[in-house]
Amino acid sequence: MFFIDQLFMQQDHHEGGLPLVGRHVIERVELETGEKLPPSVNQKVLEGSFSTKLTVRCDGMRVRVEGNPSRWQRVDNVFGLQTLDECVEVYNHVLASFDLPLFTKNTRLHHRQTPESKASSLVGDGAEITLIDWTRNHSVGKGKEQSFIRGLSSMQIGRGRKPKLYPDGQTCNWGEGSTWVMSKLYNKAVELQRHLKKDQRKKLGVAPEIVEYIKNLIDYCESTGVVREEHSLRQTMLKRHNLQFYGIVTEKDFYPHLQDIENAMNTIQISHDEHQSIAHQLLAAGAVDTMRKANVTMHYFTMWQLGEDLRQVLSERQFYEHKARLKVIGIDIGQMFDVSRMCPTLKRSERIEVQPLTAPDWYKMPVVAESNVLPFKAIA
Structure with a gap:
């Protein structure tokens, strides 16, 4: 089952007059006419519990939030929010704290007026998605994560998207830097270990009970061989398929665009070799x-x-x-x-069987209501 790992959203309010929200503002004036132009406002970075971050910005007309709603105010995001409505509920709680209008669903679309040389484009009356990451977890078996990632890194996916295998063999990207879509496979246990070490180096450190929970999660990911699959759908691709309109699109509308790695897995058999x-x-x-x-x-x-x-x-x-x-x-x-x-030196070779990952009984699943009662602060 896919869930949402990152979400960038914005909504325009053409009547203007909204409070400016950001770190600083730059006033602009047209030199030839003296006409006052809309101000330029940069992002305000918010920090919640467990070193989680979101950014929010408003220039008086456009409201924008960027971040990972599944990770916000949580220790981890091995499993996350599965619906757009849940994610928007998290973002709207943040917007309300700055007296900004909430993200709303699109109810109607109309064609934007464009120059004759350009194709017409659709605009809505609600919030627009400019980037969304969909992710899911695979269980490939203990110690087989690298073999699985390396095996798939031998293949192009989609329309000729070439693989980029990182030197440690724990991550592979397809379409890095693309304005269309980027897909990724990586070893989740390794990522959790790196984040834990990074957090422990901070001045305040990490609470002992949090360290214990994360270590248990790392052990679980290692014992089941968790490989994370992610698809980052960028603005160009979203607009091409009219997937940017919150309220009109559903989660199922995205699924046909998340099949490239699945298709590759169905055409290749990957074996895990143990050498000694x-x-x-x-x-x-x-x-x-x-x-x-x-x-x-x-x-x-x-x-x-x-x-x-x-x-x-x-x-x-x-x-x-x-x-x-x-x-x-x-x-x-x-x-x-x-x-x-x-x-x-070959001790054993076996075919890797891929299974969906289920959450252990002790795992703390995301609950929007709990995220929305925790305090946060602006740090930049």
């Missing part, structure tokens, strides 16, 4: 009782791989000692090495 060094295999199999002995035997195994005749290098006793150790893990140094007949 010869030394660790020897130790795990009980062929040796110390890592030092395992490393010595692995050294001679490497020489054998490179074509050395170990009978010419080792004494007879040493040769048969290392031969006996390696035979425990299925390697016979008495035979000539043949790369086509063995893969000595």
Whole structure:
């Protein structure tokens, strides 16, 4: 099930006269005529509980809010708000605190007057969505997140959107920097760990009960192998498909545009390979009782791989000692090495099965009413 992870909204009030909201305002005047132009106002950054942030701005005519309504006033957003109405309810609570008009639903559309050389465009009488991120969680199995992400990073999706795999192998983007749509896969447990470390470095730190909750959440994500799928639909794409009109579009109208990664998953089978060094295999199999002995035997195994005749290098006793150790893990140094007949470091290979993630019983699901009673403050 998809839910909303980020939402940018705005609404114009052509009658004007609204209070200015921002960090600072710049008054503008047309130099040739002396005519006073609409002021330029930058964003006001609001901080709520758990280091969550939203931005709000009003230049007297246009009201705009940007942020992540699913994360606002919450410890995390592993699961978030599933409807636009819930998200707008969060934003309207913030707007009301600044005596700004609330976002309203569009009830009618009309064509905007445009120059003859340009195509006509639709405008509504309510709030407009300028960016929306839809996301869902996949369970791929413990320790298989990187294999899953790397496997899908081998494919283009949609109309030739090329993958960008990050060096750590934990994130892959398609369409980064696009004004149309950007899709992403990433390891959720790794992201939670990074955010926790960042918050703990802050002067006030993190409350012990919050740290415990986040660590439990990280353990849950690691044990189930959570990979996050996100689709960021940008303004150009929203306008092309008339998806920007709050109140007229429904959540289901967005779903056909969120299928590129799903389609890729249906056309590729991804396997998870576990590799283990010869030394660790020897130790795990009980062929040796110390890592030092395992490393010595692995050294001679490497020489054998490179074509050395170990009978010419080792004494007879040493040769048969290392031969006996390696035979425990299925390697016979008495035979000539043949790369086509063995893969000595591959321990296991299995197909990755993708399942939807369900929230554990102790997970705190988002409740709009709870977010709307918590205090927040302007920080910039």
